[in-house]
Amino acid sequence: MTSENIFVRYLPLLLLAVLWEIAPRVHFVDPSELPPLSAVGAAWWSLLLDGDLWTNGVSSFFNWFFGLGSSIVVGIALGVMMAWSTTIDDIASPLVKALYPMPKSALIPVMILWLGLGAGSKIASIAMSCLLPVILSAYNGARGVDQTLIWSARACGASNREVLWEVILPGALPEILAGIRNAVAISFIVLVASELLVGQRGLGYLISFLGEGGVYDAMFAVVITVSALGFFADRAYLYFMRRTLVWRE
Amino acid sequence: MAGSGIVFGAVSHTYRPMRGRPVLALDGVSLEVKEREFVALLGPSGCGKSTLLYLLGGFLPIESGSITVSGKRVTQPGPDRGIVFQNYSLFPWKTVKQNVLYGLEKQRMPKAERERRAQELIDLVHLKGFEDSYPSQLSGGMKQRVAIARTLAIDPATLLMDEPFGALDAQTRTLMHEELLAIMQRSPKTVVFVTHDVREAVYLADRVAVMTARPGRIKEIVDTRPPHGARTEYQQTPEFTAKVDYLWNLVRDEAIRAQEEEHG
Numbered sequence: 001m002t003s004e005n006i007f008v009r010y011l012p013l014l015l016l017a018v019l020w021e022i023a024p025r026v027h028f029v030d031p032s033e034l035p036p037l038s039a040v041g042a043a044w045w046s047l048l049l050d051g052d053l054w055t056n057g058v059s060s061f062f063n064w065f066f067g068l069g070s071s072i073v074v075g076i077a078l079g080v081m082m083a084w085s086t087t088i089d090d091i092a093s094p095l096v097k098a099l100y101p102m103p104k105s106a107l108i109p110v111m112i113l114w115l116g117l118g119a120g121s122k123i124a125s126i127a128m129s130c131l132l133p134v135i136l137s138a139y140n141g142a143r144g145v146d147q148t149l150i151w152s153a154r155a156c157g158a159s160n161r162e163v164l165w166e167v168i169l170p171g172a173l174p175e176i177l178a179g180i181r182n183a184v185a186i187s188f189i190v191l192v193a194s195e196l197l198v199g200q201r202g203l204g205y206l207i208s209f210l211g212e213g214g215v216y217d218a219m220f221a222v223v224i225t226v227s228a229l230g231f232f233a234d235r236a237y238l239y240f241m242r243r244t245l246v247w248r249e
Numbered sequence: 250m251a252g253s254g255i256v257f258g259a260v261s262h263t264y265r266p267m268r269g270r271p272v273l274a275l276d277g278v279s280l281e282v283k284e285r286e287f288v289a290l291l292g293p294s295g296c297g298k299s300t301l302l303y304l305l306g307g308f309l310p311i312e313s314g315s316i317t318v319s320g321k322r323v324t325q326p327g328p329d330r331g332i333v334f335q336n337y338s339l340f341p342w343k344t345v346k347q348n349v350l351y352g353l354e355k356q357r358m359p360k361a362e363r364e365r366r367a368q369e370l371i372d373l374v375h376l377k378g379f380e381d382s383y384p385s386q387l388s389g390g391m392k393q394r395v396a397i398a399r400t401l402a403i404d405p406a407t408l409l410m411d412e413p414f415g416a417l418d419a420q421t422r423t424l425m426h427e428e429l430l431a432i433m434q435r436s437p438k439t440v441v442f443v444t445h446d447v448r449e450a451v452y453l454a455d456r457v458a459v460m461t462a463r464p465g466r467i468k469e470i471v472d473t474r475p476p477h478g479a480r481t482e483y484q485q486t487p488e489f490t491a492k493v494d495y496l497w498n499l500v501r502d503e504a505i506r507a508q509e510e511e512h513g
Contacts, residue, residue, distance in 0.1 A: 148338040151308045152396075154326035156352035156403060166351075170342045247342045249385035 035217040044221035052206060053225065059201040060191060063119055067126025068187040072180055075131050079138025079176075080168060096135055104129035104186055105193045112198060122194040122202070129190045130183035137179020141172025174248065177241045184237055188230040255282040255305065255407065255439060260314035262300055274300045276464035277314070287433065287440040289454035289473075291447065291500060293507035297465030298443045302409050305441060306332050318407060328356060331405035335412040337392040339384040345371065345395050346380040352403040370398040373432065390421035394428070401432065410442045414449065426452060430480055447500060451492045452484060459499045462507035469499055 017037055024031035035043075047053040082089045082096075108125045115121035145168050153167045195204025203226050210219035262275040274297040282288045290298040303309045305316055307326040316323040318330065331352075339348050349370050353363035371380060374394035384392050393413060400408065414422045430453065433440065444450050450457045451473045459468045473492055475483035483489050 146336070146338065148334045148336060149340065151303075151306065151326065152332065152334070152338045152340075152399075153351070153355075154308070155306060155328065155330060155332050155405075156399075157328040157355035162355070167340070170340070173342070247344075247383040247385060249383070 032216065035220060039217040040220045040224065043215070043217040044225065047218055047221055053203075053222070056201055056203050056206045057225075059119075060195065060203045063122040063126060063195075063202065064187055064191050067123040067191070068130055068183060070123070071127040071130035071134055071183060071187075074127070075134025075179075075183075076138045076169075076176060078131075079135040079140075080142045080164070080172065082135070082139050083142035083172075084164065084168070096132060096139075100132050100136070104190050108190070108194045108197055111194075117198050122191070122199070125194045126187050126190045130187050133179045133182040133186065134176070137175045137182075138172055141175030141179075142168050144175065145171035174245055177244065181234070181237055181241065184233055185230070188226070188233070192226055254284045254319065255280075255441065256315075256317045257281070257301070257305075258315045258317075260301065260304060260311065260316060262297065262304060262309070262312060264300075273464040275304075276466050278460075278465065278467055279314075280458055280467055280470075282439060282441060284439055285437045287442065287453060287455045289442045289444055289450035289457045290460060291444060291450045291457050291496065292460030292465065293462050293500065293504040294445060295463050295507055295511070296460045296503065297463065298460050299411050301465065302332075302411050302441060302443050305407075306330055306409055328352065328403050329405055330407045330409055331400035331403065332409040332411065333393070333396050333400050333413045335415045337384070337389075337396045339392055339395055339399070341384050344381050344383055345376060345387070348384070348395055349398045349402050352399055356403050366402060370402045373401075373435075374398045374428070388421075389417050390425060393417065393425065397429070397432070401436070404436070405438070407439045407441070410440065412443055412445070415444070415446070422449070427481065429453065445500075447493050447497045448484075451489060451496060452480065457496060459496065460503070462503045462510065468503065471496055471499075 020034070020037040022036075023029045024034050024036045044053075078092065082092050104125075107128050108121070111121040111125045111128070115124055149167055149171060150163055153163050158166060191202075192204040192207070195202035196208045197204075199205045203222055207219055207222045207226070210216075210222065257278050257280040260275055260278045261273070264272045264274050266272070278297075278301060280288075290301060292298045300309065304311050305318075305323060307323050307330070311323065323330075340351065343351065346367055349367040350363055353366055358366065368380075371377060374397055376391060376394055376398070379387065379391065384395065387395065397413075414425050417425060426449065442450070442453060455472070455474050457471045457473050459471065460466065461468045471492070473496075475486075476488055
């Protein structure tokens, strides 16, 4: 953080907002392609009042929550198991490494083919895309746990199961939490992309619907809403992460 | 109750790294440690002294030979053998108190009793007031005292120490030596102490087992008990200096050999 002063820190954002308001008004850019910020703000307000933002937001939240949530649960379990057992590692590692560089959005059409046009394919797309960073962070985190920590626990009388829950998982937590932060970023991308592609509800759908209908001020309002949600989700997550890892100085 | 004497019977151990050739780390090590005796394993780095300790702890499989503690063969780690590592090995996500409580929880001690026991140990290692600190907030010496408290809390008959003061500065190390001796006087234990510091070995141990450079064998066992009881004054006596010189000459050759091997 370069500046303590909140006004100075967000000054560039404020300048951008002013520029966005003036440029279309003086016809520096075509206002039909980039409506002035005040018009976008008014459109946002009416979207909020007639409930479009809310109903589509709830639908998106549902997909996001279950997609990301399942990837976190499955990803941690798989990653830790790979670190725990060489057999599982030998089977899963080549798959994980081969799938890692794949563009996440390429999964969306496959999921639509398998699971249809509803929420299922979107949840699955998000879950599959977020799975790999979570697996890798859990795997690396669990493997990085100091051998002498495990031995200390064993010498205190801990069973293998207890070592897993009481030493490996907490020991891997800093890496896992960093991996989940990447997953959160990916989840927003895939959420919007999957709803843009097909569907009848969700914020991504609302963007494409408004865009195709030429209602650009409202379209920009939804784009800004999605960006802000992504930003605040990351901030909230960072706050949660710092609080969880207070023991690290 | 059976004694807690330790018998190493012709223990050999081969390290098999993922890449490269297998290395014979220990070659037929036989050694007896009597109940409540303090034995130091002294040798150059890479002589397998820590490996011997890990085998005794049950952390590595014993491939050749046998180790018995109180007549029972070592097959896995157990609360009868507590260990203190050089890198402290505290659970960084647990506070001082929680670290000390860990072993007591594993031993299913009732809550009120373990709270009392943990506080007793924290007081013993002079960390009163730091109960709720995390390891990252402590100095090296304090961390090692927490580790010692955690290990002593479950009252193991045997204490394994793997260069426990090797990472500390000279002053802190001297203080820790005195504290360890004081603790051992209050609750005597069988101790196997790995070190490459000759003075430390002579000062703390009843006997010092000198090990050869790789592969590790026992080269000589030297009695280092102070002739007239008290250890603190022992360091200033000519007998002490003579013992240190004698052991240093034994270790020196091995250290040179170990260095030559390392540089090819």
